[in-house]
Amino acid sequence: MLAPMSTSSHALLVGKWIAASLLTGVVTGGLAHLNMYLFACAGLIGGALQWTVLRPSVLSARSWILACALGLLLGLLVGGGVWLGTSMTLTLMASPVLGSAAITAINPLVLVGGLVAGLVVGAVQARALGISRDDRRAWMGWSAGAFALVAPYWWETLFLVLESPVSAVAHGAVQGLLYGAVTAGGLRRLTANRRDDVTHDVALVDC
Numbered sequence: 001m002l003a004p005m006s007t008s009s010h011a012l013l014v015g016k017w018i019a020a021s022l023l024t025g026v027v028t029g030g031l032a033h034l035n036m037y038l039f040a041c042a043g044l045i046g047g048a049l050q051w052t053v054l055r056p057s058v059l060s061a062r063s064w065i066l067a068c069a070l071g072l073l074l075g076l077l078v079g080g081g082v083w084l085g086t087s088m089t090l091t092l093m094a095s096p097v098l099g100s101a102a103i104t105a106i107n108p109l110v111l112v113g114g115l116v117a118g119l120v121v122g123a124v125q126a127r128a129l130g131i132s133r134d135d136r137r138a139w140m141g142w143s144a145g146a147f148a149l150v151a152p153y154w155w156e157t158l159f160l161v162l163e164s165p166v167s168a169v170a171h172g173a174v175q176g177l178l179y180g181a182v183t184a185g186g187l188r189r190l191t192a193n194r195r196d197d198v199t200h201d202v203a204l205v206d207c
Contacts, residue, residue: 013053013191014184020049021180022173029172033165039154043072063128071124075147079117083109114151118144135190142186149182150175 024046031038047068051061086109122143126136153175 014188016053017050017184017187018177018180020053021046021183022176024049025172025174025176025179026169027172029169029175030165032172033168040073043069046072060128064125067124067128068121071121074124075117075120078120079113079115079147079151082116083113086112110151111148114148114154115144117151118147121147129190131190138189139186142183142189146179146182149178153178 024042027045028039028042031041044065047065048061050068051064054064055061119140122140123136125143126139129135129139131139153171
């Protein structure tokens with residue numbers, strides 16, 4: 001469960017979270033350039049780096065890292081399945097041109113796949129955070145929004161031939177920065193809610 005914290009500590013937490021996400025993107029982008037299947041390590045790497053930020057609140061490193069790794073794996077499978085399945089359906093039932101257009105980084109179907117992946121990842125992570133039902137739903141929403149934004153960059157990182165390792169790392173950096181910046185909003189909500197709950201409890205005791 002996320003612990004209450006002061007305003008300065010709260011700002012520091014958000015900054016560290018974005019930095020951890022950025023570093024995750026850089027590392028996984030480089031790994032993906034070497035071998036696209038190494039992108040699967042993103043969950044483990046990201047979970048480990050994020051836990052260093054959440055350590056005062058999430059006591060078990062194993063639970064958070066496994067939640068990130070499992071959540072990302074399931075999210076990519078489900079979200080990718082939605083995207084590819086819909087694209088293939090358009091190809092078979094509509095026209096080859098429409099189907100081909102569906103398999104692009106800027107198509108709305110990619111965003112839908114990202115939304116689905118983010119919901120899955122957020123749901124798994126929320127259980128590890130031990131937060132309330134309302135906060136779980138909110139975290140899933142922030143996660144879905146973040147994954148929808150980075151989904152086009154996943155396509156380019158995994159399936160398009162990048163010109164150089166620098167390009168791959170740059171793509172990863174953009175993904176990490178986008179994910180970290182968006183989910184930092186959810187993290188702020190969770191810590192703010194926790195601080196408000198504690199303040200309310202103290203007020204009740206004083207009464």
